[in-house]
Every structure is written in C-alpha cells, then in structure tokens.
Amino acid sequence: MIINKIKFHNFMAYYGEVEFDLSIDEQRNVTIIYAPNDVGKTCFFNGIMFCLYGPSKGTDLTDLINKNAFQEGKYEAYVSIFAEHQGNELNITRTVKKRGMAVGEVTSQNLDHQLRIWKNGEEPWDDNQETYDYINSIIHKDAAKYFFFDGEKIETYNIASGADYKDAILRILGIKEIEFAIDDFKRLIKEYEKERDVILSKENEGNELVQQKNMVMESVESYETDVTACDQELKDIQARIVKLEEQLKENEAIKQKIEERQKIREQIKQLKLDQNRIEEDKLKLFRENGTLILGSILANDLKPTVADLITEPNSILPSRDFIQQLLEETHCVCGTEMTDLLRGNLQKTIGTLAEKDLEWQRKSERKRAIQGVDIFSNHSERAKVAYDELCKNKVRINRELNELEAREIELRSDVGNYNEAAVQRLAEEIARLEEKNKEVEKKKITYEVNRDIKRSELTELEKKIAKHNVSREKDEAEKKLVYCRSVYNALVEYQDTLIEEKRKEVENNSSHIFLQLTNKRNKYKSLKLSDTYELLLEQSDGSLYRIERGRSLNPSTGQSKIISLSYIAGINKSTNAVAPVIIDNPVGLFSEEHRERVVSYLPNFGKQVIFMVTGADLGAEYRRMIEPYVSRAYYLEDQSDLTWNKTRIARVEELNTV
Structure with missing residues (x-):
C-alpha cells in the first residue's frame, strides 16, 4: 500500500480540515512533517493508527475530537487515507460521531466510531468484520508496530520475546496464511478421527482403545491450554513490565531534572x-x-x-x-x-x-x-x-544568572508534582512482575513436559488403532485420516523450512543494516536471530550476547535504538508486501554520529517513508543530507492562543518539482 493523501477533520490537535499530499516518485520517496512539540506530530501518527485499526482500548472518544471544535458544538471527527494497493484505489475513512439523536451533554457514551472502505469508488463490504479483515490483509494489526512506530521508544523491540519475533515474521512475511491452512487441516484430522472412532466404538476392543485415546487427548489438550495460558500470561507480564519501565524512565528523567534543578539552585545561590x-x-x-x-x-x-x-x-x-x-x-x-x-x-x-x-x-x-x-x-x-x-x-x-534562572523555571515546569514514592512503587512492581515471570516460565516448562509425555502416549495409541482392523468402512476412514495427516505434516514441514529461510533472511538484512548504522563496528560483528527467535548480538570475538531486561552489560540506549531500528528495517527488507514506513521522531535521542547515519539510511527504509520531527532534531546539516530524497516538507503551527490546539499547515515545501 502506498498512501497518496491523508485528510484530518477536527481530529485531536487538527482543527477544521487539514490535508497532506503524500504522493511520491522513485527518486523522492520521503515526506517530512516538521512541528514543535505538542503541535501535531504524534496526532498525525495516532490518526493513521486510528483510521486503520480503531481507537486503542480505553480511549475516551471525546478526546479524539478537537477540543476547540467540541466546545463549538461540532461532535464529528474523521481521518481519511487515500491509497493505492495491488492496483486498486482505496479510500479508508474512520469517523467519530454522535450516536443517534443524543441530546444534552455529549460524552464518550454518546459517541461511536465507524470504518468505511471504498475500493475503486465502491463499497464492496457491508459487514464490519470483512472491512477489518481487509485492513489486516494489507497490514495486520499485530504487525503494524514494524511499519508505524515511535522512534523514541524503539529500544524496547530488542528485548521482545522469541515468540513475538516469530509471530512478527509470520505476520509480515505472509507465512501466517500457511499457518491458517495448517489449522484447517488440523480441524479436518479431528473430524476424520471422530468418524473413524465412531466406527471403532461399535466393538469392544476398538471402543476401549478409543476411550483410552480420548482420555489421553483430553490431557494433551488440557496441557496445551495451560501452555497457551502461560504464553498469554507471559506476554501480558512482559507488556506490563515494558509499560512500567517506560513510566519509570520518565520518572527517572524527572528525578534527574530534580537533581539538576537542585544543582542549579546551588549555583544560583553561589552566583x-x-x-x-x-x-x-x-x-x-x-x-x-x-x-x-x-x-x-x-x-x-x-x-x-x-x-x-x-x-x-x-x-x-x-x-x-x-x-x-x-x-x-x-x-x-x-x-x-x-x-x-x-x-x-x-x-x-x-x-x-x-x-x-x-x-x-x-x-x-x-x-x-x-x-x-x-x-x-x-x-x-x-x-x-x-x-x-x-x-x-x-x-x-548576571548573564550566567539569567541563563540558570531561565533553566530553573523550565525544570520547575517539567518536574511538576514529582512523587518519589510513586517511583519506588513502580520499581517494586517491576521486580514483582519479574518474579512472577519466572514462576510462570517454570509452570510452562512443567506443562510442556507433561504434554509431550501424553503426546507420546497418544502416538502409540494411534498406532494401535491404525492396525486394528474392524471393517472396510474403518479402513476407508483410516485412509482419509492418513492422507489428511500427510498433507498436514507436509505443510508443517514446508512452513518450518520457509520460516527458517525467512529467519536467515531477516537476520542477514538486519545485520547488514546494523553494520551501516552502528558506530561500534570494532565491537559488534552482526545481529543474530536464534533458533527460538531471540535477538542476539554477535560480538567481535564471535561470542553471542543476549539482550535481557535490566542486564548491566546491555548496550547503551543509543546502541539499543540502532539494534531495534536495524531489526525493523531488516523485516521490512525481507517482506514482499509494500507498506509505508511511518516514524514519529526517528532521530530523537541519538548521538550526533548515530543521527547522521540514521538520517542517511531513512530513504532506504521502504518504498514510502513518512516521518515527523521537530526542527531542532533535524538541523540544517541533516536536512541537506536527506533533501534529495524528499518529495514534500510540511510545517505545522498551532494557530490557537488558548489552551487547546488548532493545528494547521503553516507552509509546504514542494521539492519534487523540476
């Protein structure tokens, strides 16, 4: 999918109708959106996610409507994406609007959101589920984070679990469809087994074997359910830890600002x-x-x-x-x-x-x-x-005093109501979750061992049942079952082979990009994806280093961002799908050397690259570097003199004209 245009109408910071032309050509595939902080960069990013996948869980729908418009009695907001996909012209529009004839105070309860898709000018789907499925067929929601991401938070990608990485490869590289086929054949196998077992149950010995098999199968399914529950619990714990760590980082940053403020106060006093x-x-x-x-x-x-x-x-x-x-x-x-x-x-x-x-x-x-x-x-x-x-x-x-007092005022505003006790609670909650994570991992291993034992028993019983001849009808049912299992096993083998090939491809592409971006080529040799899909660093001496949460020897924050960025770019390079790469502040918090390398690589990130940035983060030197690849540059400004934003486009630079 290539996005040609995005239109916002009273969505979050954007007041009235604000339209971005994002059309590109082969030489100029980059669009830049410049805006000061709190003026509309993140709203642009959130608008795309909202349009494609709907509001995130727990979102108050009134917060999606521009506050100035809301106060003026305008209770509708929408985001429209005009795009090309597989030769089709798409208009994807999601709208927030009043529910029915609601009167009185408008709250989130009075609002609803609706997704509509026009394909070549027509609406081919009436069912909401079909429209959601179509969006997921373009970029699956679970894989969206590898195309649309916040550049200031990408270091968390390099501590994801192996299961997360594997799932990303399945989703983005199109292998998930094979998994769906495998699931279909798995269901067929169960149906054919039931047919055969009904025939076997008509005589005593066969009935006894079927009952034994059913009991063992129930145990296998129970253990599989337990393993799946553990996987989900581990995923939830990891997500919770990441969220808390982000909060802790913010509070740690505030703590540093408090310490800086205290130091400045002492300096002011001395001066x-x-x-x-x-x-x-x-x-x-x-x-x-x-x-x-x-x-x-x-x-x-x-x-x-x-x-x-x-x-x-x-x-x-x-x-x-x-x-x-x-x-x-x-x-x-x-x-x-x-x-x-x-x-x-x-x-x-x-x-x-x-x-x-x-x-x-x-x-x-x-x-x-x-x-x-x-x-x-x-x-x-x-x-x-x-x-x-x-x-x-x-x-x-006097000059030093003026500078320090200005910084002290800025820090006073940033710090606000800092709660040191809350920071301590965050740290304690993270420690508790990490202990919980270990407990769940132990439980999962126990369930997996018991499941595998029962699977072995089930395999032996299946062999006995296959050899037990009752009638021609049973033999025919067994042949169908054997054929179905053969196809199932062939698909599993094919999937495993394809995943392994794609794993190596992602690994090679990620490593190649990493070596372009890192400033520690003498220290790191490559990136590796283990057989269990854990991200590893190959060091210059050939040893492998696993990045784990909280490990003291982990790479620096800047280096971690480079690793994550390389991995994301490696996945994008390895997929046959075409989708825009949209990044909120790709160069934030990088050192000067890393920033130069990242800016140089950005045009190679995908067929279409859109990123939002402040003028300070992308100075004149970096603008000159990327300008030959830029189609348009938009400059946003807040035209409100009140509390809430009225973000509009101040000016546009057309760079793709001859």
Missing part, C-alpha cells in the same frame, strides 16, 4: 553571593581610589592635548638684560657688526619682550601641569583596571 561580593569590592575600591579613578578618566580625556604639547617645538625667548647688554657691544654674539639699524630693531624687541615672556611662561606652566596629570594617570591606571575587571565580572555573573 548571587559572588554578585554581592563584587558590589562590595567595587564600593570599597571606589572609596579608597575614587580620586585616582576619576583622575585617570580625566587624564585619558586630556592625553591628546598632552601629546600635542610634547610634539610642539620649544621657543627660547632672550631676556631684556641680555639684549640691553648686547646693545653696548660693537658686535653681536653671532659676529655681525652692531649697526644703527640693528640696534633700533633690538630696542623694539625690548618693548614687546615683557608680553611674550609672560605667554611663554604660561604655556610652560600648562605643559608641566598636564604632564603631571599624565604621570598621575600612570599611577591611577591600576585602580581603574581593577574597577573595570570587577564590572566585567558582574556582567558575566
């Missing part, structure tokens, strides 16, 4: 002490060196004037006594004869000398004063530098 100390040091420094600091500022303003005075040439003015004495001489000090003209000029000079002498003295005094200020500036510079350094430290501390 405020440092801030007060700096203020005190500034005040003390200014009191002790205020004159120096202000003088330094003044001196800095006067420095250009000082520089001009220093570069200005000095003019030495002669004194009046010197000129008067020179007038009495016959020659000047330079050797020139003192003529009447020269004497007259000297007489004039004596007249102006007093004024020039005073100006020169003032200039000299100013120069000396400013040079003194400059010398003062050198002495005050140290005080000014110390004062400036205190001011810089204050600015730095």
Whole structure:
C-alpha cells in the first residue's frame, strides 16, 4: 500500500480540515512533517493508527475530537487515507460521531466510531468484520508496530520475546496464511478421527482403545491450554513490565531534572553571593581610589592635548638684560657688526619682550601641569583596571544568572508534582512482575513436559488403532485420516523450512543494516536471530550476547535504538508486501554520529517513508543530507492562543518539482 493523501477533520490537535499530499516518485520517496512539540506530530501518527485499526482500548472518544471544535458544538471527527494497493484505489475513512439523536451533554457514551472502505469508488463490504479483515490483509494489526512506530521508544523491540519475533515474521512475511491452512487441516484430522472412532466404538476392543485415546487427548489438550495460558500470561507480564519501565524512565528523567534543578539552585545561590561580593569590592575600591579613578578618566580625556604639547617645538625667548647688554657691544654674539639699524630693531624687541615672556611662561606652566596629570594617570591606571575587571565580572555573573534562572523555571515546569514514592512503587512492581515471570516460565516448562509425555502416549495409541482392523468402512476412514495427516505434516514441514529461510533472511538484512548504522563496528560483528527467535548480538570475538531486561552489560540506549531500528528495517527488507514506513521522531535521542547515519539510511527504509520531527532534531546539516530524497516538507503551527490546539499547515515545501 502506498498512501497518496491523508485528510484530518477536527481530529485531536487538527482543527477544521487539514490535508497532506503524500504522493511520491522513485527518486523522492520521503515526506517530512516538521512541528514543535505538542503541535501535531504524534496526532498525525495516532490518526493513521486510528483510521486503520480503531481507537486503542480505553480511549475516551471525546478526546479524539478537537477540543476547540467540541466546545463549538461540532461532535464529528474523521481521518481519511487515500491509497493505492495491488492496483486498486482505496479510500479508508474512520469517523467519530454522535450516536443517534443524543441530546444534552455529549460524552464518550454518546459517541461511536465507524470504518468505511471504498475500493475503486465502491463499497464492496457491508459487514464490519470483512472491512477489518481487509485492513489486516494489507497490514495486520499485530504487525503494524514494524511499519508505524515511535522512534523514541524503539529500544524496547530488542528485548521482545522469541515468540513475538516469530509471530512478527509470520505476520509480515505472509507465512501466517500457511499457518491458517495448517489449522484447517488440523480441524479436518479431528473430524476424520471422530468418524473413524465412531466406527471403532461399535466393538469392544476398538471402543476401549478409543476411550483410552480420548482420555489421553483430553490431557494433551488440557496441557496445551495451560501452555497457551502461560504464553498469554507471559506476554501480558512482559507488556506490563515494558509499560512500567517506560513510566519509570520518565520518572527517572524527572528525578534527574530534580537533581539538576537542585544543582542549579546551588549555583544560583553561589552566583548571587559572588554578585554581592563584587558590589562590595567595587564600593570599597571606589572609596579608597575614587580620586585616582576619576583622575585617570580625566587624564585619558586630556592625553591628546598632552601629546600635542610634547610634539610642539620649544621657543627660547632672550631676556631684556641680555639684549640691553648686547646693545653696548660693537658686535653681536653671532659676529655681525652692531649697526644703527640693528640696534633700533633690538630696542623694539625690548618693548614687546615683557608680553611674550609672560605667554611663554604660561604655556610652560600648562605643559608641566598636564604632564603631571599624565604621570598621575600612570599611577591611577591600576585602580581603574581593577574597577573595570570587577564590572566585567558582574556582567558575566548576571548573564550566567539569567541563563540558570531561565533553566530553573523550565525544570520547575517539567518536574511538576514529582512523587518519589510513586517511583519506588513502580520499581517494586517491576521486580514483582519479574518474579512472577519466572514462576510462570517454570509452570510452562512443567506443562510442556507433561504434554509431550501424553503426546507420546497418544502416538502409540494411534498406532494401535491404525492396525486394528474392524471393517472396510474403518479402513476407508483410516485412509482419509492418513492422507489428511500427510498433507498436514507436509505443510508443517514446508512452513518450518520457509520460516527458517525467512529467519536467515531477516537476520542477514538486519545485520547488514546494523553494520551501516552502528558506530561500534570494532565491537559488534552482526545481529543474530536464534533458533527460538531471540535477538542476539554477535560480538567481535564471535561470542553471542543476549539482550535481557535490566542486564548491566546491555548496550547503551543509543546502541539499543540502532539494534531495534536495524531489526525493523531488516523485516521490512525481507517482506514482499509494500507498506509505508511511518516514524514519529526517528532521530530523537541519538548521538550526533548515530543521527547522521540514521538520517542517511531513512530513504532506504521502504518504498514510502513518512516521518515527523521537530526542527531542532533535524538541523540544517541533516536536512541537506536527506533533501534529495524528499518529495514534500510540511510545517505545522498551532494557530490557537488558548489552551487547546488548532493545528494547521503553516507552509509546504514542494521539492519534487523540476
């Protein structure tokens, strides 16, 4: 199945009609939906699951209708998927709407949901079960988690049980149909056995054998029922443990945030002490060196004037006594004869000398004063530098305080009403369930041993019954039974062979992808699926490591996500079915190196890949990497200024145009 378009109408965060064109081509098979947190990414994912498989157990149907629309009296929401499958055009629509003519307050009890499928414009099925069966024939609900999944929670896939992995291979790879055929022949065998046993019961010895067989068969069926019950109980326990561990992780994350908040509070407290100390040091420094600091500022303003005075040439003015004495001489000090003209000029000079002498003295005094200020500036510079350094430290501390206080407010909001006792109860409940798991596993082994003993007894009795000749009618019934068993055994053998081939194919594909994505190629050699379908890590030395819940040597969270992602991709590579791969935040919580590898691989995940992500998780560098494979990019925004979302498409980037 390839999805061409999805339409939401008042579904969860989506207000009004919101339509996504998801058509692709061979080169561009990726669609990206960008949205901030709590704006519509998960609602997109949930909408697809709702449309195909209906609301999850315990869902309040009123929560599926956009709250703003609900408050406006609009009590209908739907999701429509327009797709191509096996050459057919499909419209799959599931609607939540009022039940009949309900009046008064609308609750979940007044609502219902309905699935309708149009195939090439017509509705070929009237029966709900037929429509559900058709959806399951495209992507079975039990296998949907390998096509539609949350990228932030995929590490749980690598601790699934072998039975879960085997069932996934049966469902996704189409082998389940063979299992259905085997079940049909199993029923036929029982019918033919009854026919034969009725004939045998007509005589004493035969009747005794039939009664013995029936008693042993009842024991076998009882033990098989017990084993099946144990399997279901183990599955329920595992599911419960996974759910509790997810809750515990969330609370552990909150616990870490509380510890971070406490640390930040201490940092804020210390910074405020440092801030007060700096203020005190500034005040003390200014009191002790205020004159120096202000003088330094003044001196800095006067420095250009000082520089001009220093570069200005000095003019030495002669004194009046010197000129008067020179007038009495016959020659000047330079050797020139003192003529009447020269004497007259000297007489004039004596007249102006007093004024020039005073100006020169003032200039000299100013120069000396400013040079003194400059010398003062050198002495005050140290005080000014110390004062400036205190001011810089204050600015730095203020900046740190602002950042820490903003983070503290954010953490305060995240933490909310953290309940440490509840976390302890979660841990205790997980421990109790793990003990319960061990007990059930022991019981299952006991039932299996007893069942196998009874099966052996049953086989021996069947041999006796087969040899016991009563009549031609009994012989004919026995021949039918033998033929039916032969077909049954052939199908079982074929199924086992096919499963083994597919197991190896999934193993090889998963390993190949894992080695592309992991950053620990020197540590890990491959992924393995054991004969019991448990996921194993082959390490560089050839040893096999089983990932078990709570094991201290398990790979890191990032590495676990890579293992799960590789396994999911390996299954997708191994199936003949075509289905879109839809991932909610495929790159969340990965390291930079892993994120780069995951983004590079995403276009290879399937024929059609759709993923939802925040702009922060898929930065510009990664966008450039994947852009050649992207058909369209949608940007969502919340257009509500109230409590509940009104998510709409803000803009669309068409990247598949030439």
